[in-house]
Amino acid sequence: MPIDVVALAQSLLRCASVTPADDGALNVVAAALESLGFTITWLPFGPEGAQTPNLFARLGTSGPHLCFAGHTDVVPPGNGWRHEPFAGQIDDDTLYGRGASDMKGGIAAFIAAVSSFLARRPLNGSISLLITGDEEGPSRHGTCDVLPWMQEHGQVPDFCLVGEPTNPMRMGDVIKVGRRGSLNAHITVQGVQGHVAYPHLADNPIHYLLPALTELTTRVLDEGNAHFAPSSLQITSIDVGNPATNVIPPKAQASLNIRFNDSHRGEALKDWIEKTVAKHASNAHVETAISGEAFLTEPGEIVEKLAHVVKRVTGRTPRLDTGGGTSDARFISAYCPVAEFGLVGASMHKADEHVALCDLRQLTEIYLEFLEAFGL
The missing domain is CATH 3.40.630.10 (Zn peptidases)
Structure with a gap:
Protein backbone atom coordinates (compact mmCIF):
# COMPACT_ATOMS: atom_id res chain seq x y z
CA MET A 1 0.00 0.00 0.00
CA ARG A 180 20.60 35.76 -3.16
CA GLY A 181 23.96 35.48 -1.47
CA SER A 182 24.42 36.62 2.12
CA LEU A 183 27.39 38.34 3.74
CA ASN A 184 27.67 39.44 7.38
CA ALA A 185 30.29 41.93 8.53
CA HIS A 186 31.25 43.11 12.01
CA ILE A 187 33.31 46.30 12.26
CA THR A 188 35.27 47.36 15.35
CA VAL A 189 36.94 50.79 15.50
CA GLN A 190 39.34 51.44 18.38
CA GLY A 191 39.62 54.86 19.97
CA VAL A 192 40.92 56.43 23.16
CA GLN A 193 38.53 56.86 26.07
CA GLY A 194 38.32 60.23 27.72
CA HIS A 195 36.19 63.04 29.14
CA VAL A 196 33.94 64.81 26.64
CA ALA A 197 35.16 68.16 28.03
CA TYR A 198 38.73 67.29 27.00
CA PRO A 199 38.38 65.81 23.50
CA HIS A 200 42.01 66.62 22.68
CA LEU A 201 43.02 64.01 25.25
CA ALA A 202 40.81 61.33 23.69
CA ASP A 203 40.06 59.90 20.26
CA ASN A 204 36.37 59.26 19.51
CA PRO A 205 35.94 56.05 17.49
CA ILE A 206 32.33 56.93 16.61
CA HIS A 207 33.56 59.82 14.50
CA TYR A 208 35.46 57.36 12.31
CA LEU A 209 32.80 54.68 12.22
CA LEU A 210 29.91 56.88 11.12
CA PRO A 211 31.55 58.20 7.90
CA ALA A 212 32.52 54.64 6.97
CA LEU A 213 28.94 53.46 7.44
CA THR A 214 27.63 56.44 5.50
CA GLU A 215 29.81 55.59 2.51
CA LEU A 216 28.84 51.92 2.69
CA THR A 217 25.12 52.62 2.86
CA THR A 218 24.98 55.33 0.20
CA ARG A 219 26.54 53.25 -2.56
CA VAL A 220 24.01 51.75 -4.96
CA LEU A 221 25.27 48.19 -5.32
CA ASP A 222 23.25 47.48 -8.49
CA GLU A 223 19.85 48.00 -10.06
CA GLY A 224 18.87 44.34 -10.07
CA ASN A 225 18.37 42.25 -13.20
CA ALA A 226 15.87 40.02 -14.95
CA HIS A 227 15.89 37.41 -12.19
CA PHE A 228 16.99 39.28 -9.06
CA ALA A 229 15.95 42.36 -7.11
CA PRO A 230 18.64 44.96 -6.34
CA SER A 231 21.22 43.93 -3.77
CA SER A 232 20.65 45.38 -0.31
CA LEU A 233 23.05 46.43 2.45
CA GLN A 234 21.43 46.81 5.87
CA ILE A 235 23.10 47.93 9.10
CA THR A 236 21.88 45.60 11.82
CA SER A 237 23.65 46.98 14.88
CA ILE A 238 25.64 49.99 16.12
CA ASP A 239 27.00 49.72 19.66
CA VAL A 240 29.48 51.59 21.83
CA GLY A 241 28.54 50.07 25.20
CA ASN A 242 28.54 53.49 26.80
CA PRO A 243 25.88 54.39 29.40
CA ALA A 244 27.53 57.69 30.36
CA THR A 245 26.85 61.06 28.73
CA ASN A 246 30.21 62.61 29.57
CA VAL A 247 32.56 59.85 28.39
CA ILE A 248 34.08 59.32 24.95
CA PRO A 249 33.98 55.52 24.49
CA PRO A 250 37.13 53.47 23.79
CA LYS A 251 35.63 51.63 20.83
CA ALA A 252 32.64 51.56 18.50
CA GLN A 253 31.18 48.55 16.73
CA ALA A 254 28.71 47.97 13.94
CA SER A 255 27.28 44.96 12.14
CA LEU A 256 25.76 44.76 8.68
CA ASN A 257 24.34 42.27 6.24
CA ILE A 258 24.36 42.30 2.45
CA ARG A 259 21.86 40.20 0.50
CA PHE A 260 23.41 40.27 -2.95
CA ASN A 261 22.36 39.06 -6.37
CA ASP A 262 24.43 37.32 -9.01
CA SER A 263 26.05 40.59 -10.09
CA HIS A 264 28.43 40.16 -7.14
CA ARG A 265 30.68 37.65 -5.47
CA GLY A 266 31.08 37.56 -1.73
CA GLU A 267 34.87 38.05 -1.79
CA ALA A 268 34.57 41.22 -3.88
CA LEU A 269 32.04 42.70 -1.46
CA LYS A 270 34.27 41.73 1.47
CA ASP A 271 37.23 43.57 -0.09
CA TRP A 272 35.08 46.64 -0.75
CA ILE A 273 33.89 46.78 2.87
CA GLU A 274 37.42 46.40 4.23
CA LYS A 275 38.85 49.11 1.95
CA THR A 276 36.01 51.51 2.66
CA VAL A 277 36.34 51.11 6.42
CA ALA A 278 40.15 51.43 6.27
CA LYS A 279 39.78 54.73 4.38
CA HIS A 280 37.98 56.26 7.37
CA ALA A 281 39.47 54.27 10.26
CA SER A 282 42.95 52.90 9.67
CA ASN A 283 42.96 50.90 12.93
CA ALA A 284 39.59 49.25 12.38
CA HIS A 285 39.11 45.51 12.38
CA VAL A 286 36.57 43.92 10.03
CA GLU A 287 35.29 40.35 10.39
CA THR A 288 33.22 38.92 7.55
CA ALA A 289 31.35 35.69 6.98
CA ILE A 290 29.85 34.66 3.63
CA SER A 291 27.08 32.16 4.28
CA GLY A 292 26.34 31.60 0.61
CA GLU A 293 26.88 32.97 -2.88
CA ALA A 294 24.05 34.03 -5.15
Whole structure:
Protein backbone atom coordinates (compact mmCIF):
# COMPACT_ATOMS: atom_id res chain seq x y z
CA MET A 1 0.00 0.00 0.00
CA PRO A 2 1.28 3.54 -0.76
CA ILE A 3 2.53 5.47 2.25
CA ASP A 4 -0.04 7.82 3.77
CA VAL A 5 1.37 11.35 3.67
CA VAL A 6 -0.56 12.56 6.72
CA ALA A 7 0.48 9.65 8.94
CA LEU A 8 4.12 10.01 7.90
CA ALA A 9 4.07 13.75 8.51
CA GLN A 10 2.61 13.16 11.96
CA SER A 11 5.36 10.67 12.79
CA LEU A 12 8.00 13.23 11.82
CA LEU A 13 6.33 16.04 13.76
CA ARG A 14 6.33 13.91 16.91
CA CYS A 15 10.15 14.01 16.88
CA ALA A 16 11.40 17.07 18.78
CA SER A 17 14.28 17.55 16.35
CA VAL A 18 15.28 21.08 17.33
CA THR A 19 18.78 21.70 15.91
CA PRO A 20 21.12 19.97 16.74
CA ALA A 21 18.85 17.25 18.19
CA ASP A 22 17.43 14.56 15.91
CA ASP A 23 15.10 12.73 18.34
CA GLY A 24 14.57 9.90 15.87
CA ALA A 25 13.39 12.00 12.91
CA LEU A 26 15.91 10.58 10.45
CA ASN A 27 15.07 7.07 11.61
CA VAL A 28 11.46 7.72 10.63
CA VAL A 29 12.66 8.78 7.17
CA ALA A 30 14.99 5.79 6.86
CA ALA A 31 12.30 3.29 7.88
CA ALA A 32 9.86 4.65 5.30
CA LEU A 33 12.48 4.58 2.55
CA GLU A 34 13.75 1.10 3.42
CA SER A 35 10.20 -0.18 3.07
CA LEU A 36 10.31 1.10 -0.52
CA GLY A 37 13.63 -0.60 -1.29
CA PHE A 38 16.00 2.33 -0.90
CA THR A 39 19.61 1.79 0.16
CA ILE A 40 20.36 3.99 3.19
CA THR A 41 23.75 5.54 3.86
CA TRP A 42 24.27 7.32 7.16
CA LEU A 43 26.70 10.22 6.90
CA PRO A 44 27.49 11.85 10.26
CA PHE A 45 29.93 14.73 9.81
CA GLY A 46 31.54 17.12 12.24
CA PRO A 47 33.54 16.95 15.47
CA GLU A 48 33.54 13.72 17.44
CA GLY A 49 30.75 13.71 20.00
CA ALA A 50 28.82 16.47 18.25
CA GLN A 51 28.33 15.13 14.75
CA THR A 52 25.54 16.30 12.48
CA PRO A 53 23.20 13.45 11.47
CA ASN A 54 22.75 13.17 7.71
CA LEU A 55 21.11 10.57 5.51
CA PHE A 56 21.55 9.74 1.83
CA ALA A 57 19.18 7.20 0.29
CA ARG A 58 19.03 5.95 -3.28
CA LEU A 59 16.86 3.64 -5.31
CA GLY A 60 18.19 2.65 -8.73
CA THR A 61 21.65 2.81 -10.25
CA SER A 62 21.12 4.37 -13.68
CA GLY A 63 19.97 7.69 -15.05
CA PRO A 64 18.06 9.87 -15.15
CA HIS A 65 18.78 10.63 -11.51
CA LEU A 66 16.51 12.95 -9.50
CA CYS A 67 17.44 13.91 -5.94
CA PHE A 68 15.12 15.39 -3.33
CA ALA A 69 16.84 17.45 -0.62
CA GLY A 70 15.50 18.58 2.71
CA HIS A 71 16.01 18.82 6.45
CA THR A 72 14.37 17.28 9.49
CA ASP A 73 15.73 19.76 12.02
CA VAL A 74 13.48 22.59 13.17
CA VAL A 75 13.74 25.86 15.07
CA PRO A 76 12.70 25.98 18.76
CA PRO A 77 8.92 26.14 19.21
CA GLY A 78 8.87 29.20 21.46
CA ASN A 79 5.71 30.25 23.27
CA GLY A 80 2.11 30.97 22.37
CA TRP A 81 1.03 27.62 20.93
CA ARG A 82 -2.60 26.51 21.13
CA HIS A 83 -1.57 23.03 19.95
CA GLU A 84 1.31 20.98 21.27
CA PRO A 85 4.31 21.71 19.00
CA PHE A 86 5.47 18.08 18.85
CA ALA A 87 2.16 16.20 18.94
CA GLY A 88 1.26 16.16 15.25
CA GLN A 89 -2.29 17.17 16.12
CA ILE A 90 -5.01 17.51 13.48
CA ASP A 91 -7.66 20.15 14.07
CA ASP A 92 -10.25 21.21 11.49
CA ASP A 93 -8.41 19.51 8.56
CA THR A 94 -5.15 21.21 9.53
CA LEU A 95 -2.00 19.52 10.80
CA TYR A 96 -0.16 21.43 13.53
CA GLY A 97 3.43 21.11 14.70
CA ARG A 98 6.88 22.63 14.53
CA GLY A 99 8.15 21.71 11.09
CA ALA A 100 4.74 21.12 9.53
CA SER A 101 5.53 23.51 6.68
CA ASP A 102 9.30 23.88 7.14
CA MET A 103 9.81 21.19 6.11
CA LYS A 104 8.75 17.84 7.50
CA GLY A 105 5.51 18.08 5.55
CA GLY A 106 7.48 18.41 2.33
CA ILE A 107 9.62 15.37 3.14
CA ALA A 108 6.53 13.30 3.91
CA ALA A 109 4.91 14.43 0.65
CA PHE A 110 7.90 13.40 -1.44
CA ILE A 111 8.23 9.98 0.18
CA ALA A 112 4.48 9.39 -0.19
CA ALA A 113 4.71 10.46 -3.84
CA VAL A 114 7.57 8.02 -4.45
CA SER A 115 5.58 5.19 -2.86
CA SER A 116 2.61 5.90 -5.17
CA PHE A 117 4.93 6.19 -8.16
CA LEU A 118 6.58 2.84 -7.47
CA ALA A 119 3.17 1.20 -7.10
CA ARG A 120 2.37 2.17 -10.70
CA ARG A 121 5.33 0.75 -12.58
CA PRO A 122 9.05 -0.13 -12.40
CA LEU A 123 11.52 2.70 -11.92
CA ASN A 124 13.36 3.90 -15.02
CA GLY A 125 16.41 5.60 -13.52
CA SER A 126 17.23 6.64 -9.95
CA ILE A 127 15.60 8.54 -7.10
CA SER A 128 17.64 9.72 -4.16
CA LEU A 129 17.11 11.78 -1.02
CA LEU A 130 19.61 13.97 0.80
CA ILE A 131 18.19 14.71 4.24
CA THR A 132 20.17 16.62 6.85
CA GLY A 133 19.71 17.40 10.52
CA ASP A 134 21.44 20.79 10.31
CA GLU A 135 19.79 23.36 8.05
CA GLU A 136 18.18 25.62 10.63
CA GLY A 137 21.43 25.83 12.59
CA PRO A 138 25.02 26.63 11.54
CA SER A 139 24.77 24.42 8.41
CA ARG A 140 28.45 23.52 8.74
CA HIS A 141 28.29 19.72 8.62
CA GLY A 142 25.01 19.01 6.87
CA THR A 143 24.29 19.30 3.17
CA CYS A 144 27.57 21.13 2.50
CA ASP A 145 29.53 18.10 3.76
CA VAL A 146 27.31 15.46 2.16
CA LEU A 147 27.71 16.90 -1.35
CA PRO A 148 31.48 16.25 -1.64
CA TRP A 149 30.83 12.69 -0.49
CA MET A 150 28.17 12.35 -3.20
CA GLN A 151 30.60 13.61 -5.82
CA GLU A 152 33.37 11.29 -4.65
CA HIS A 153 31.03 8.28 -4.79
CA GLY A 154 29.38 9.05 -8.12
CA GLN A 155 26.05 10.05 -6.58
CA VAL A 156 25.59 13.56 -8.01
CA PRO A 157 22.11 13.75 -9.60
CA ASP A 158 21.03 15.25 -12.89
CA PHE A 159 18.69 17.59 -11.02
CA CYS A 160 17.83 18.33 -7.40
CA LEU A 161 14.46 19.41 -6.03
CA VAL A 162 14.49 21.05 -2.59
CA GLY A 163 11.25 20.84 -0.63
CA GLU A 164 11.41 24.18 1.18
CA PRO A 165 8.07 25.99 1.68
CA THR A 166 8.28 28.30 -1.33
CA ASN A 167 4.65 29.41 -1.53
CA PRO A 168 3.88 32.63 0.38
CA MET A 169 0.12 32.22 0.70
CA ARG A 170 -1.27 29.56 -1.68
CA MET A 171 -0.06 26.36 -3.29
CA GLY A 172 1.19 27.11 -6.78
CA ASP A 173 2.46 30.64 -6.09
CA VAL A 174 6.24 30.29 -6.42
CA ILE A 175 9.06 28.06 -7.63
CA LYS A 176 12.46 29.18 -6.41
CA VAL A 177 15.08 29.02 -9.16
CA GLY A 178 17.81 30.90 -7.32
CA ARG A 179 18.73 32.63 -4.10
CA ARG A 180 20.60 35.76 -3.16
CA GLY A 181 23.96 35.48 -1.47
CA SER A 182 24.42 36.62 2.12
CA LEU A 183 27.39 38.34 3.74
CA ASN A 184 27.67 39.44 7.38
CA ALA A 185 30.29 41.93 8.53
CA HIS A 186 31.25 43.11 12.01
CA ILE A 187 33.31 46.30 12.26
CA THR A 188 35.27 47.36 15.35
CA VAL A 189 36.94 50.79 15.50
CA GLN A 190 39.34 51.44 18.38
CA GLY A 191 39.62 54.86 19.97
CA VAL A 192 40.92 56.43 23.16
CA GLN A 193 38.53 56.86 26.07
CA GLY A 194 38.32 60.23 27.72
CA HIS A 195 36.19 63.04 29.14
CA VAL A 196 33.94 64.81 26.64
CA ALA A 197 35.16 68.16 28.03
CA TYR A 198 38.73 67.29 27.00
CA PRO A 199 38.38 65.81 23.50
CA HIS A 200 42.01 66.62 22.68
CA LEU A 201 43.02 64.01 25.25
CA ALA A 202 40.81 61.33 23.69
CA ASP A 203 40.06 59.90 20.26
CA ASN A 204 36.37 59.26 19.51
CA PRO A 205 35.94 56.05 17.49
CA ILE A 206 32.33 56.93 16.61
CA HIS A 207 33.56 59.82 14.50
CA TYR A 208 35.46 57.36 12.31
CA LEU A 209 32.80 54.68 12.22
CA LEU A 210 29.91 56.88 11.12
CA PRO A 211 31.55 58.20 7.90
CA ALA A 212 32.52 54.64 6.97
CA LEU A 213 28.94 53.46 7.44
CA THR A 214 27.63 56.44 5.50
CA GLU A 215 29.81 55.59 2.51
CA LEU A 216 28.84 51.92 2.69
CA THR A 217 25.12 52.62 2.86
CA THR A 218 24.98 55.33 0.20
CA ARG A 219 26.54 53.25 -2.56
CA VAL A 220 24.01 51.75 -4.96
CA LEU A 221 25.27 48.19 -5.32
CA ASP A 222 23.25 47.48 -8.49
CA GLU A 223 19.85 48.00 -10.06
CA GLY A 224 18.87 44.34 -10.07
CA ASN A 225 18.37 42.25 -13.20
CA ALA A 226 15.87 40.02 -14.95
CA HIS A 227 15.89 37.41 -12.19
CA PHE A 228 16.99 39.28 -9.06
CA ALA A 229 15.95 42.36 -7.11
CA PRO A 230 18.64 44.96 -6.34
CA SER A 231 21.22 43.93 -3.77
CA SER A 232 20.65 45.38 -0.31
CA LEU A 233 23.05 46.43 2.45
CA GLN A 234 21.43 46.81 5.87
CA ILE A 235 23.10 47.93 9.10
CA THR A 236 21.88 45.60 11.82
CA SER A 237 23.65 46.98 14.88
CA ILE A 238 25.64 49.99 16.12
CA ASP A 239 27.00 49.72 19.66
CA VAL A 240 29.48 51.59 21.83
CA GLY A 241 28.54 50.07 25.20
CA ASN A 242 28.54 53.49 26.80
CA PRO A 243 25.88 54.39 29.40
CA ALA A 244 27.53 57.69 30.36
CA THR A 245 26.85 61.06 28.73
CA ASN A 246 30.21 62.61 29.57
CA VAL A 247 32.56 59.85 28.39
CA ILE A 248 34.08 59.32 24.95
CA PRO A 249 33.98 55.52 24.49
CA PRO A 250 37.13 53.47 23.79
CA LYS A 251 35.63 51.63 20.83
CA ALA A 252 32.64 51.56 18.50
CA GLN A 253 31.18 48.55 16.73
CA ALA A 254 28.71 47.97 13.94
CA SER A 255 27.28 44.96 12.14
CA LEU A 256 25.76 44.76 8.68
CA ASN A 257 24.34 42.27 6.24
CA ILE A 258 24.36 42.30 2.45
CA ARG A 259 21.86 40.20 0.50
CA PHE A 260 23.41 40.27 -2.95
CA ASN A 261 22.36 39.06 -6.37
CA ASP A 262 24.43 37.32 -9.01
CA SER A 263 26.05 40.59 -10.09
CA HIS A 264 28.43 40.16 -7.14
CA ARG A 265 30.68 37.65 -5.47
CA GLY A 266 31.08 37.56 -1.73
CA GLU A 267 34.87 38.05 -1.79
CA ALA A 268 34.57 41.22 -3.88
CA LEU A 269 32.04 42.70 -1.46
CA LYS A 270 34.27 41.73 1.47
CA ASP A 271 37.23 43.57 -0.09
CA TRP A 272 35.08 46.64 -0.75
CA ILE A 273 33.89 46.78 2.87
CA GLU A 274 37.42 46.40 4.23
CA LYS A 275 38.85 49.11 1.95
CA THR A 276 36.01 51.51 2.66
CA VAL A 277 36.34 51.11 6.42
CA ALA A 278 40.15 51.43 6.27
CA LYS A 279 39.78 54.73 4.38
CA HIS A 280 37.98 56.26 7.37
CA ALA A 281 39.47 54.27 10.26
CA SER A 282 42.95 52.90 9.67
CA ASN A 283 42.96 50.90 12.93
CA ALA A 284 39.59 49.25 12.38
CA HIS A 285 39.11 45.51 12.38
CA VAL A 286 36.57 43.92 10.03
CA GLU A 287 35.29 40.35 10.39
CA THR A 288 33.22 38.92 7.55
CA ALA A 289 31.35 35.69 6.98
CA ILE A 290 29.85 34.66 3.63
CA SER A 291 27.08 32.16 4.28
CA GLY A 292 26.34 31.60 0.61
CA GLU A 293 26.88 32.97 -2.88
CA ALA A 294 24.05 34.03 -5.15
CA PHE A 295 23.02 31.41 -7.68
CA LEU A 296 20.51 30.99 -10.48
CA THR A 297 19.23 27.89 -12.22
CA GLU A 298 18.40 29.23 -15.65
CA PRO A 299 14.82 28.28 -16.52
CA GLY A 300 14.97 25.33 -18.90
CA GLU A 301 13.22 22.09 -19.74
CA ILE A 302 13.11 20.59 -16.24
CA VAL A 303 11.98 23.79 -14.54
CA GLU A 304 9.35 24.21 -17.25
CA LYS A 305 8.11 20.67 -16.57
CA LEU A 306 7.87 21.43 -12.86
CA ALA A 307 5.98 24.64 -13.54
CA HIS A 308 3.61 22.81 -15.89
CA VAL A 309 2.89 20.16 -13.25
CA VAL A 310 2.28 22.82 -10.58
CA LYS A 311 -0.17 24.62 -12.85
CA ARG A 312 -1.97 21.40 -13.79
CA VAL A 313 -2.46 20.39 -10.16
CA THR A 314 -3.15 23.79 -8.56
CA GLY A 315 -4.59 25.77 -11.48
CA ARG A 316 -2.03 28.54 -10.87
CA THR A 317 0.98 29.51 -12.94
CA PRO A 318 3.91 29.67 -10.48
CA ARG A 319 6.20 32.68 -10.47
CA LEU A 320 9.90 31.86 -10.89
CA ASP A 321 11.48 33.68 -7.98
CA THR A 322 14.86 34.26 -6.30
CA GLY A 323 13.84 36.23 -3.20
CA GLY A 324 13.69 35.31 0.45
CA GLY A 325 16.40 33.94 2.72
CA THR A 326 19.03 31.32 2.11
CA SER A 327 18.55 27.56 1.88
CA ASP A 328 20.72 24.50 1.33
CA ALA A 329 20.14 24.99 -2.39
CA ARG A 330 23.07 27.42 -2.19
CA PHE A 331 25.37 24.44 -1.62
CA ILE A 332 23.66 22.14 -4.12
CA SER A 333 23.88 24.68 -6.95
CA ALA A 334 27.64 24.13 -7.18
CA TYR A 335 27.08 20.45 -8.07
CA CYS A 336 23.93 20.27 -10.20
CA PRO A 337 20.89 22.29 -11.33
CA VAL A 338 18.47 22.87 -8.46
CA ALA A 339 15.01 24.31 -7.89
CA GLU A 340 12.78 24.57 -4.83
CA PHE A 341 9.10 23.90 -4.41
CA GLY A 342 7.16 22.99 -1.30
CA LEU A 343 4.30 23.94 0.96
CA VAL A 344 2.82 27.29 1.99
CA GLY A 345 5.28 28.97 4.34
CA ALA A 346 3.07 31.61 5.97
CA SER A 347 3.23 29.90 9.38
CA MET A 348 6.83 28.66 9.37
CA HIS A 349 8.88 29.55 12.46
CA LYS A 350 5.70 30.90 14.11
CA ALA A 351 3.60 29.56 16.99
CA ASP A 352 1.06 27.00 15.78
CA GLU A 353 2.97 26.27 12.58
CA HIS A 354 0.61 24.27 10.40
CA VAL A 355 -0.29 22.89 7.01
CA ALA A 356 -3.72 22.28 5.54
CA LEU A 357 -4.26 18.59 4.85
CA CYS A 358 -5.46 19.45 1.36
CA ASP A 359 -2.16 21.25 0.69
CA LEU A 360 -0.19 18.27 1.95
CA ARG A 361 -2.06 15.96 -0.41
CA GLN A 362 -1.78 18.44 -3.27
CA LEU A 363 1.99 18.67 -2.84
CA THR A 364 2.16 14.87 -2.89
CA GLU A 365 0.30 14.90 -6.22
CA ILE A 366 2.65 17.56 -7.61
CA TYR A 367 5.72 15.54 -6.63
CA LEU A 368 4.16 12.38 -8.09
CA GLU A 369 3.45 14.04 -11.43
CA PHE A 370 6.93 15.59 -11.46
CA LEU A 371 8.48 12.14 -11.05
CA GLU A 372 6.51 11.10 -14.13
CA ALA A 373 7.46 14.24 -16.07
CA PHE A 374 11.14 13.79 -15.17
CA GLY A 375 11.10 10.53 -17.11
CA LEU A 376 11.63 8.08 -14.28
